[in-house]
Amino acid sequence: MTTPIRPPIRLALIGIGKIARDQHLPAIAANPGLTLAAAVSRNAAVDGVPNFHDIDALVASGLELDAVSIATPPLGRHAIAAAALARGWHVMLEKPPGATLGEVRALLPGDRTLFTSWHSRHAAGVAPARAWLAGRRIVSVRIDWREDIRHWHPGQHWILAAGGLGVFDPGINALSIATAILPGRLHVEQARLDFPANRGAPIAASLALKHGETPVAVELDFLQTGPQSWDITVETDAGRLALHDGGARLTIDGAVQSLPDSGEYPGLYQHFADLIAAGRSDVDLTPLELVADAFLIGERREVAAFEF
Numbered sequence: 001m002t003t004p005i006r007p008p009i010r011l012a013l014i015g016i017g018k019i020a021r022d023q024h025l026p027a028i029a030a031n032p033g034l035t036l037a038a039a040v041s042r043n044a045a046v047d048g049v050p051n052f053h054d055i056d057a058l059v060a061s062g063l064e065l066d067a068v069s070i071a072t073p074p075l076g077r078h079a080i081a082a083a084a085l086a087r088g089w090h091v092m093l094e095k096p097p098g099a100t101l102g103e104v105r106a107l108l109p110g111d112r113t114l115f116t117s118w119h120s121r122h123a124a125g126v127a128p129a130r131a132w133l134a135g136r137r138i139v140s141v142r143i144d145w146r147e148d149i150r151h152w153h154p155g156q157h158w159i160l161a162a163g164g165l166g167v168f169d170p171g172i173n174a175l176s177i178a179t180a181i182l183p184g185r186l187h188v189e190q191a192r193l194d195f196p197a198n199r200g201a202p203i204a205a206s207l208a209l210k211h212g213e214t215p216v217a218v219e220l221d222f223l224q225t226g227p228q229s230w231d232i233t234v235e236t237d238a239g240r241l242a243l244h245d246g247g248a249r250l251t252i253d254g255a256v257q258s259l260p261d262s263g264e265y266p267g268l269y270q271h272f273a274d275l276i277a278a279g280r281s282d283v284d285l286t287p288l289e290l291v292a293d294a295f296l297i298g299e300r301r302e303v304a305a306f307e308f
Contacts, residue, residue: 008035009090009273010065012058014080015072016041018153019094023119024071027265033273037065055080059087067113067276069269070094075163078103085112092117092272096172096288099163104285114281115272118176122267123247124259129234130181132252137237138182141209141216144231145174146224149203155308159201166201168291170230171220175287177232177247178216186211188290191298196306203306207294 011034013024025046028036039046040058052058058065067090070080074096081091081098090113097116098104107114120126147170149159158164165172179186186209193202203223209216230246239253250257275282 006033006277008033009067009276010035010037012036012038012040012063012065012068012089013046014040014055014058014068014070014084015094016044016046017071020071023265024069024094027263027269028069030266031269031273034269038063040068055083059083065089067091067272069272073158073164074099075158075161078106081107081114085110085114088112090272090276091115092268095119095176096165096169096291097283097285098288101285101288101292104283104288108281108283110281113272113275113279114283115275116283116285117268117272118173118180118284118287119264119268120173120176120247121180122262122264122271123177123243124262125243125247125250125257126177126180128257128259129241129243129247129250130183132241133181133234133236134183138211138214139235139237140214141178141182141211141235142231142233143174143178143216143218144229145171146219146221146229148224148228149222150308157308160196160199160203160306162200164201165291166195166199167203167205167220167222168201168294170222171205171218172287172291173246174218174220174230174232175290177243179284179286179290181232181234181243182211184212185286186216186290188293188297191294192301193294193298194301194303196304197302198305198307203303205294205298209290 028034038050040052045051068084069092071094084091092115190208192206194204205220207218232243234241242251
C-alpha cells in the first residue's frame with residue numbers, strides 16, 4: 001500500500017527577532033514538511049510571505065494556516081498561544097514556554113498539538129549522553145553556563161525585566177539538558193540570585209540541586225567575557241562524562257566521542273511536524289519548574305547596576 005503524501009504544514013512564525021532569523025527561519029526552510037506561510041512581528045518583516053502586526057491581525061486575515069511557532073519574549077506569549085489554539089492551529093513554543101507555569105498549563109487540555117520546545121535537548125551529544133548514563137551510578141554533577149549578555153542579547157532589555165528570566169534565559173538550556181540526561185528527578189535545595197540594582201531579573205545565579213542524594217552544582221553568569229562556557233560534567237562510578245558547547249561536544253574520560261552532524265532547531269521542527277501527524281502534544285515543564293523553585297527559595301543579592 002502506498003503511504004499518502006501529506007501536504008506541507010502551513011506555518012506562521014510569530015516573533016521575528018535574532019533567534020528567529022538565526023535559527024527558526026533556516027530550520028523551517030530546510031524542512032520539506034513545512035512551509036512558511038506568514039510572519040508576525042511588531043518591528044520586523046520576512047520577505048516573500050504575508051506579514052502581520054500581531055496575532056489578532058493574523059486571525060482576522062482569514063489566512064489558511066495549520067500551525068504557529070511562537071518566538072516572542074515569554075511575557076505575553078500565553079495570550080498569543082491561546083488565540084492560536086482557539087483558531088484551531090497547532091502551537092510550538094520557544095523556550096521558556098511562558099512567563100509562568102500556570103499560564104502554560106492553562107493551555108491544556110486541547111485537541112491541537114501543543115509543543116513546549118527545548119532546543120538544547122536536540123544538541124548532538126544529548127541523546128548519546130543519556131544512553132551512556134543509563135544504569136550508571138552518578139556521583140556528582142557540575143553545570144557551568146557562562147556567557148556575555150551584550151554579545152548574545154544586545155539591547156534586549158526585556159530579558160532583565162521582571163518575567164524575562166535574566167540569566168535563566170540561557171541557564172534554562174542547561175537545566176533542560178540535565179533533566180533529559182539524568183535518570184531521575186532534580187530538585188532545588190539552595191539558590192542565590194544576583195539582581196542588578198536597576199533590573200528586575202538576575203544577572204548571575206548559583207544553585208545547589210539534588211538528584212536523589214547526588215549533589216548538582218550550577219553556576220550561571222551573564223557577564224562572562226572572553227571564552228564562553230556551556231558545560232555539564234557528570235562524575236560516575238564508570239568514569240567522567242562531559243558535555244561542552246551546549247551539548248554539541250561529548251567526551252568520556254577526556255576522549256572525544258563521534259557524534260552525528262545534526263542541528264538543534266531542525267530537530268525541533270521535525271519533532272513538531274511528527275507530533276502534528278500523530279495527533280499528540282509534548283508539554284514538559286520540568287526545566288521551568290526548577291527555575292520557578294530557584295526564585296521561590298533563592299536568596300536575593302543586589303549587585304551593581306547593569307547597562308547594555
